[in-house]
Amino acid sequence: MTTAKTADTRVETRSDKDRVVIFDTTLRDGEQCPGATMTHDEKLEVAALLDEMGVDVIEAGFPIASEGDFAAVQEIARRTKNAVVCGLSRAAPKDIDRCAEAIKPAARKRIHTFLSTSPVHMKYKLQKEPHEVYEMVIAQVTRARNYTDDVEWSAEDGTRTDHDFLCRCVEAAIKAGATTINIPDTVGYTVPEEYFALFAMLRERVPNADQAIFSAHCHDDLGMAVANSLAAARAGVRQIECTINGIGERAGNAALEEIVMAIKTRNDVLPFWTGIDATMLTRASKLVSAATSFPVQYNKAIVGRNAFAHESGIHQDGMLKNTQTYEIMTPESVGVKQTSLVMGKHSGRHAFQHKLEELGYKLSSNQLEDAFVRFKALADRKKHIYDEDIEALVDEEIAHEHDRIKLTSLTVIAGTRGPQSATLELDIDGRQQTVQATGNGPVDAIFNAIKAIVPHEAVLELYQVHAVTEGTDAQAEVSVRLAQDDYSVTSRGADPDTLVASAKAYLGALNKLMSKQSRSGEGRRRIHSMDVG
Template sequence: MTNTTSASAQKDRVIIFDTTLRDGEQCPGASMTFEEKMTVAALLDEMGVDVIEAGFPMASIGDFESVSEIARRVKHASVCGLSRAALNDIDRCAEAVKHAVRPRIHTFISTSPVHMKYKLQKTPEQVLEMISASVTRARNHVENVEWSAEDGTRTEIDFLCRCVETAIRAGANTINIPDTVGYTTPAEYEALFRTVRERVPNADQAVFSVHCHNDLGMAVANSLAGLAGGARQIECTVNGIGERAGNAALEEVVMAIDTRSDVLPYSTGINTKMLTRASKMVSAVTSFPVQYNKAIVGRNAFAHESGIHQDGMLKNTQTYEIMTPESVGVSKTSLVMGKHSGRHAFKEKLKELGYELGENALNDAFARFKDLADRKKVVYDEDIEALVDRGIAAGNERIKLVSLSIIAGTRGPQRATMKIEVDGEVHTEEAEGNGPVDATFNAIHALVPHEARLELYQVHAVTEGTDAQAEVSVRLEENGKVVTARAADPDTLVASAEAYITALNKMQMKRESINPQSVAI
């Protein structure tokens, strides 16, 4: 964790505002259950996140309830709810966050010409009036109010300055100027903050914030440029998940500041050793895989295959690593567990990998580990992570795989015999297909009739070797709703069935809930 001991370090403390549970969840297919949100919020709080944007309370009853419960449970971080510039939205948001240690209302309105004309259908003067009224209403509820200029980087600078001045005068103590569509560049963004802070007379009364989307791949660079322009809050998400191409990645922002303190003289309160754990958890609950070459937390972030690189690493790790694996919570150990390993050793291994499981979850994970160890000669760290992640993501299942048998080979037709449990009742079906995977999915469709369309089917090996676990990703679409699910098993066809069934469970939850409205800032 970065320590801030000197006065200058305290002055340049950067507030980390995590919006994984709000903006991140708006990523198509990345919705989380109530309990998953509680688990992620608890980890963010433990990790040292300053502000947790828990959701958009007006969007649905489910969002309101999850924000309210997170506000009650979080012990250290400020809990924030998002609100449009509508008085009933703000009142609803205030009700949701009122039990937080430091409740915050985050209200926003569009300020760019294109948004005001086509989205809001409001004049600039009407927008200024709405800013004043909404921020005043929010400040009457809580002391901590953030105001955002949606599409701020495409807003005319004179009008943006008037909006910021109006929001601060009405009581906003955090001003966010987001790059909502990922359009700006680092030099432009830095200059924007400098200009606004110089021209707005009451700018010294507020903390300025950045919120960058990654449409052109510059979200992290733009966020850091905003700091150079005077911002002291960064809004980001774990793994960079979010709408379209995503948001600035929390782990990349934090480690850039931590690693390059020579040119980024700032500090955060994040325990960097928990970054990999947070990445794996968010990936598990959203079923969104982390790309192998993802900075900081990707599988290959500390991998070296080139002979030249390996030779350099053996002589001195600093030849090709600018940070240590341990600094972000990555263990160097890989081959220590097997079928003779006991429960205590398994529990210690989980701690080493960054998992803290309750007693029931630990027992379930250990049982699956022993089953896996009986089927594999060597159990790698990645195998253990995959089976634990599978357990984390397996809540609220109405449909469960009981058994699967496949007839496959060159002499078709391929045939799958499947037994599943639906709401406690076991059903069996046999189906043919163009290959064993197609037969498996046809059997599922016969057992659980649905209209969902398979958009993605992807397989990769968790570890090396012919007995490696296969990790399967499945994405389904139905009437505009998209869900993604993953499963891992040494048998590729079992993993395929598990992933498809998990996706169907998620789709069922979407059908039964009121879908949150998508809000972009």
């Protein structure tokens, strides 16, 4: 039994059987989202925050995938203080061995090994018969159990697996030593009632089902990942696998913040509890958004910009009379303060820091000083400073803090008489380099100038511009996606000057590409800029 204080200071007794373990896979499944690649340092920062906010299990990566993934998992294993550090592996012995080596430094470690069990996966992906897959389940769990007592086994595409065969595999996995059994909705195919019934069936038919914890891992292809996960909890599942902001392959995963707040807000019909500090949800959302350069949609539940915003006159009137008329949870409960400060060029550091805390940011002293200097420069150029302006400014600061290549200055000559030209100065590992280049338009000239200083073969897959706020003096936010061979990275840049924002975004993506390729041991072969500076 566990005791906890409620908002009105009453002591509430919580049963351990109602505890839902939060398994966060932002750093593994989340990073598999196309373009969401994080640098080594960004992964460590995200892992530290997940540990601090009370995540029970951190799936730190897929160690066999690359040297970079292995190094990140191993370093997270060394640094994590409270959470179980988990690595993913396929059924292959070398995968399991590599995973075990990566998580070895962790105080609490888990190997998560998986194998496809659905007819379509066994036939086309594995090209194996059911009896062969069954034997592989036993072998992979047995091998993993030799390294740690905490082994999780997943039936990939479990929701499209024959029930009799699924029961046999689950029973065998538990008998071989698996302590957690995950039945993932790998392709986002199931619906809540069906997923509930699946787990109810397994818990009833598998003889040794009481010897393992069941886990749900849902994808959002039909928009039901969170609903399916909560249905699973109602069916007796006591671990939910999810990601910050719901990022993940294709349409993403179940969103951690939505799972946690649904349980917290509707505890009358979802009588469970988690160990997550919900007041850190907004901070985690912003960190992951900045690290991946994936913006959070404005109407995103819990952490979206409009989650606690009211524009309708009727809603505003109700809110003024009683906030409960249109809010089912308080902004403070997820780490957002309701009070708003009008920011401008006369604002001081204390007011600026207070505004950042309102918006859910917690910066180091150096980050705060850099952000304040940039804020002052922005305030001198813009008449009105909106919350969105500050968010864009700070997100960019966090995202590009560890960049090797930074923009020092940019001058562009454009107009009806071409060719357009750009004079660019970059700081590369502390050394200044300048070049002038022309192009078919000012943006093309800028990107050509960058390529002249930092030679590379990356292909521009996306260039997108939108205004952060309204008005002719609005900040521009530019998104750039670069791809080379098997790598694809996305970055954002913000500035009142669209061309400056374009340069920042392109450099941000280039920095990410360089970082990822250098860690995988392919950087010098694929991108000449590794030798710059």
